[in-house]
Amino acid sequence: MNSLRRMLLAASAALVMLTTSAVAADANVAGEWDLTVETQAGTGNPHFSLKQDGNKITGTYKGMLGESPVTGTVKGNEIAINFQVNAQGTDLAVSYTGTVDGATMKGTVKLGDLGEGTFSGKKAGG
Template identity: 40%
Template sequence: MNARMARVLRTALFTALLLCSGATLAPVAAQDIAGHWILAVTLDTGSGDANFVFAVEDGKITGTYAGTLGEEQITGTIEDNVAIFGFESADAGEISFLGIVDGDTMTGECDYGIVGSGTFEGRKQDG
């Protein structure tokens, strides 16, 4: 199995586990992620911090990314406590994040295109 297929399968499994676990729990209130976040990203190839500024309206995420890959506009969605967001990088391809939000913290998995995949932990910086 190649690395790309392994990442896709791991992400699908993670998503399935999230959906299954949510079916047995009480509904989770929508999380407010608007504001500045710093995510500590750990990839197969190394680690570093990514800065995000999120805006949310009607469950749709917009905002900016600033990090190793430069500065980019992001888009995504949030439902209950699950945030899915990302951007397209000219250097690395499609970059995606799937995170679980708990107040002012977020943890999850990420895929940095050709750079590699990994995990992240983040904290809201304001509010």
């Protein structure tokens, strides 16, 4: 009975350690971000102000497409940010997906049906 109790205690401790490690592994993306976006239509320099609650992201986009609230997720070092804008009378769903490495991030951006591009940037002050 003692050995069963020890095994259960060891398994519980291992589960707690794994859960803590998984939570701690999410990148910290809260803050101000300055990005450079490259598309066939040209280059832009959007600014994101992001807040993070666990793996959920909220915030604001400001750039060539105007200003919009954003939502997204961060899982480990993978980030996804989404928002909607009205560009010249057309509703446009914009999505950024990529990776975070400390105070930098990079990846791809999809501009609804208008096309795709790449982005890279860094956390302001980072």
